[in-house]
Amino acid sequence: MSKPKVGFYWCASCGGCEEAVVDLAEGILDVVAAVDIVFWPVALDFKRSDVEALVDGELAVCFINGAIRSSEQCEMVELLRRKAKAVIAFGSCAQLGGIPGLANESSRAAVMDEAYKHAPSVDKGNTVEPIPHITVPEGKLELPVLWETVKTLDQVIDVDYYLPGCPPPVELIGNALKAILSGQLPPKGTVLAPDIALCEHCDRRETKPDKLSVKQFKRPHLTAVDPKECLLAQGLLCLGPVTRDGCGSPCIKANMPCTGCLGPTSNVRDYGAKALSAIASTAGANDEKEMEKILAGIVDPVGTFYRYSLPASFLHRRYQPTARGGK
Numbered sequence: 001m002s003k004p005k006v007g008f009y010w011c012a013s014c015g016g017c018e019e020a021v022v023d024l025a026e027g028i029l030d031v032v033a034a035v036d037i038v039f040w041p042v043a044l045d046f047k048r049s050d051v052e053a054l055v056d057g058e059l060a061v062c063f064i065n066g067a068i069r070s071s072e073q074c075e076m077v078e079l080l081r082r083k084a085k086a087v088i089a090f091g092s093c094a095q096l097g098g099i100p101g102l103a104n105e106s107s108r109a110a111v112m113d114e115a116y117k118h119a120p121s122v123d124k125g126n127t128v129e130p131i132p133h134i135t136v137p138e139g140k141l142e143l144p145v146l147w148e149t150v151k152t153l154d155q156v157i158d159v160d161y162y163l164p165g166c167p168p169p170v171e172l173i174g175n176a177l178k179a180i181l182s183g184q185l186p187p188k189g190t191v192l193a194p195d196i197a198l199c200e201h202c203d204r205r206e207t208k209p210d211k212l213s214v215k216q217f218k219r220p221h222l223t224a225v226d227p228k229e230c231l232l233a234q235g236l237l238c239l240g241p242v243t244r245d246g247c248g249s250p251c252i253k254a255n256m257p258c259t260g261c262l263g264p265t266s267n268v269r270d271y272g273a274k275a276l277s278a279i280a281s282t283a284g285a286n287d288e289k290e291m292e293k294i295l296a297g298i299v300d301p302v303g304t305f306y307r308y309s310l311p312a313s314f315l316h317r318r319y320q321p322t323a324r325g326g327k
């Protein structure tokens with residue numbers, strides 16, 4: 001019997017999700033033995049034409065990481081959607097927009113200006129920007145068009161499952177692969193990670209008071225952090241109370257607060273709003289003035305509460321009266 005065919009692809013992401021697959025270590029050999037990897041451009045020399053040659057539905061599953069923000073990414077994921085029976089949004093960027101989704105705080109024009117006119121690595125006075133079409137003596141050249149707005153994968157194509165994390169924890173990847181190979185998959189739309197908050201299994205849970213009363217929010221690099229006490233009780237912005245469990249708490253173990261990469265549990269519709277309300281409720285202010293002073297300690301509210309999920313939020317992006325359409 002032929003082995004199930006599997007594909008991996010990346011869009012707007014850093015490559016960490018691809019690294020996480022390699023982090024399966026010797027487990028990757030079991031994967032290779034059990035499936036035929038027929039598309040994985042970051043690791044093996046496959047081309048778009050190899051995918052086009054597949055019949056529709058020939059891939060048993062395709063893991064797609066990264067947010068979607070260009071015409072090329074859109075074309076590729078639409079093609080992979082046709083060829084795959086199941087699509088998994090792999091990692092925070094595909095699931096929620098991720099760090100690249102923070103670009104929705106700016107306009108496309110501002111992003112291009114920064115990258116091609118003001119970045120320290122650009123020649124002073126440069127006015128040249130990439131353009132999508134150009135004709136040269138050798139023929140016509142094309143570049144992908146950068147969209148105005150970063151989108152999650154399920155805002156562009158139908159998605160069957162979500163593997164959360166930045167990057168997804170190796171154990172969750174292994175469990176997902178086992179479930180796919182055994183055919184024992186949960187209902188469509190499931191996030192393949194425990195549906196409880198990170199605090200539930202945190203080693204510091206016993207030191208978290210029932211009622212928190214934070215007088216000052218602190219930044220980890222500017223304070224001495226107790227290695228045993230609940231980080232939130234110390235005034236560090238730990239998002240464990242609103243973040244999905246399943247990572248093994250590597251950040252907390254390294255004395256760093258959780259920044260929320262596994263995203264929300266299933267009963268939360270807007271992660272950032274939930275995180276904002278959870279953290280604001282811990283502020284121990286007696287009046288409005290004191291509240292303002294305490295909240296001023298949160299240096300970058302959007303980057304703190306929507307670090308991984310701005311495109312998936314109700315806000316979606318900064319309001320831009322001049323932006324045309326969703327793209």
Ligand code: SF4
Pocket residue numbers: 198199202203204205208229230231232233238239240241252258
């Ligand atoms: S707030 Fe953070 S440190 Fe405190 S119990 Fe929850 S996950 Fe652990």
Ligand code: SF4
Pocket residue numbers: 165166198243244247248249250251252257258259260261262263
């Ligand atoms: S502790 Fe939080 S930020 Fe760190 S890996 Fe887990 S979910 Fe992600």
